[in-house]
Amino acid sequence: MSNRIITISREFGSGGRTIGRRTAEKLGIPCYDAELIYKIAKESGFSAQYIKEEGEGAAGGWLSPILSDRAMGPTNQDKLWLIQRKLILELAEKSSCVIVGRCADFILKGKADCLNVFIHASMEYRADRIVKEYGEREEAPERRLKEKDKRRAAYHRFYTDMKWGRAQNYHLCLNSGALGIDKCVEILTDLY
Amino acid sequence: MSNRIITISREFGSGGRTIGRRTAEKLGIPCYDAELIYKIAKESGFSAQYIKEEGEGAAGGWLSPILSDRAMGPTNQDKLWLIQRKLILELAEKSSCVIVGRCADFILKGKADCLNVFIHASMEYRADRIVKEYGEREEAPERRLKEKDKRRAAYHRFYTDMKWGRAQNYHLCLNSGALGIDKCVEILTDLY
Numbered sequence: 577m578s579n580r581i582i583t584i585s586r587e588f589g590s591g592g593r594t595i596g597r598r599t600a601e602k603l604g605i606p607c608y609d610a611e612l613i614y615k616i617a618k619e620s621g622f623s624a625q626y627i628k629e630e631g632e633g634a635a636g637g638w639l640s641p642i643l644s645d646r647a648m649g650p651t652n653q654d655k656l657w658l659i660q661r662k663l664i665l666e667l668a669e670k671s672s673c674v675i676v677g678r679c680a681d682f683i684l685k686g687k688a689d690c691l692n693v694f695i696h697a698s699m700e701y702r703a704d705r706i707v708k709e710y711g712e713r714e715e716a717p718e719r720r721l722k723e724k725d726k727r728r729a730a731y732h733r734f735y736t737d738m739k740w741g742r743a744q745n746y747h748l749c750l751n752s753g754a755l756g757i758d759k760c761v762e763i764l765t766d767l768y
Numbered sequence: 769m770s771n772r773i774i775t776i777s778r779e780f781g782s783g784g785r786t787i788g789r790r791t792a793e794k795l796g797i798p799c800y801d802a803e804l805i806y807k808i809a810k811e812s813g814f815s816a817q818y819i820k821e822e823g824e825g826a827a828g829g830w831l832s833p834i835l836s837d838r839a840m841g842p843t844n845q846d847k848l849w850l851i852q853r854k855l856i857l858e859l860a861e862k863s864s865c866v867i868v869g870r871c872a873d874f875i876l877k878g879k880a881d882c883l884n885v886f887i888h889a890s891m892e893y894r895a896d897r898i899v900k901e902y903g904e905r906e907e908a909p910e911r912r913l914k915e916k917d918k919r920r921a922a923y924h925r926f927y928t929d930m931k932w933g934r935a936q937n938y939h940l941c942l943n944s945g946a947l948g949i950d951k952c953v954e955i956l957t958d959l960y
Contacts, residue, residue, distance in 0.1 A: 587936075696936050741934060741935045741936060742934065743886050743888055743933045743935040743938070743941035744888050744933060746941065747942075747943040747946045747947060748941065748947070749938065749941035751936075751939040751940065755939060755940070755959065767947065767951070
């Protein structure tokens with residue numbers, strides 16, 4: 577496979593999705609995130625909103641993927657994991673691209689030529705950013721960030737058995753708050 | 769303080785010291801590592817070799833800093849920690865520089881304008897590199913790497929209470945094996 581894939585894992589509010597989208601634009605390759613969720617939705621028949629929530633184990637709180645009873649067979653979340661895995665492999669086969677989230681780093685390991693990136697930032701920077709960018713309620717954005725981070729970490733850990741945010745799992749980890757989003761895009765575009 | 773400091777933490781064999789030295793050369797600023805150890809040696813009266821070993825808790829195995837009996841007062845290693853802390857603060861005060869290892873990231877936190885970097889690489893890359901660069905015995909370089917990593921992690925954890933290699937503790941984490949040492953130097957020089 578000669579396609580080159582940038583996978584981006586990111587803390588909520590760190591601007592990882594923005595960095596992915598802008599890097600892809602500069603490189604003239606597609607960026608999959610919301611688009612990917614829609615594709616999963618169409619293929620699986622689940623509603624897009626349901627998938628978005630299940631994707632991070634929201635339905636029963638952040639521990640739900642770990643606590644679900646799998647003695648009854650695969651959970652809905654397990655089925656989604658398989659659908660999304662298949663889709664990500666197909667997308668990587670089709671063309672060079674940027675994939676944000678969805679454990680793409682793990683799914684494509686050894687199967688595609690990847691640059692695996694982790695984007696993070698301080699709690700202060702992210703709290704400030706989600707209020708400004710997403711118009712999130714100003715009350716307790718820190719609590720919301722912690723909850724989202726926990727969900728992503730638990731989801732990632734459960735399906736990949738790799739620790740989320742451990743530097744050694746990535747080619748490159750960038751603090752978007754300290755370096756700035758423009759500089760992160762520049763580094764990724766240049767490295768690609 | 770208007771000096772700008774690059775601190776480099778690194779896995780053994782990842783080329784972090786080489787990256788630090790070459791970045792400093794390109795920027796025309798000093799790089800402290802072996803030189804720093806000598807300074808500590810002169811100030812403390814300990815031999816340079818002893819300090820090099822104690823610096824990573826080698827004397828009693830990698831757990832020695834945790835297991836030492838401090839009821840008897842500060843250990844030799846604690847004294848060295850204080851001396852090295854003082855020295856690093858002085859160096860950062862004196863001029864812009866690169867400091868490799870010695871928990872400089874933690875020591876200078878909130879006290880200097882720092883770019884905190886973590887350099888890592890796969891076990892295979894590092895094993896290959898220490899055999900080629902340092903002329904290490906070829907037998908079981910992986911075991912030596914694991915032991916060195918454990919020492920550094922334990923030392924760092926004990927004195928800083930921060931997890932070594934956690935992406936969120938750094939502004940930038942680079943996989944030198946995947947990106948190449950030249951590219952790492954280029955990214956750091958450019959960011960500075």
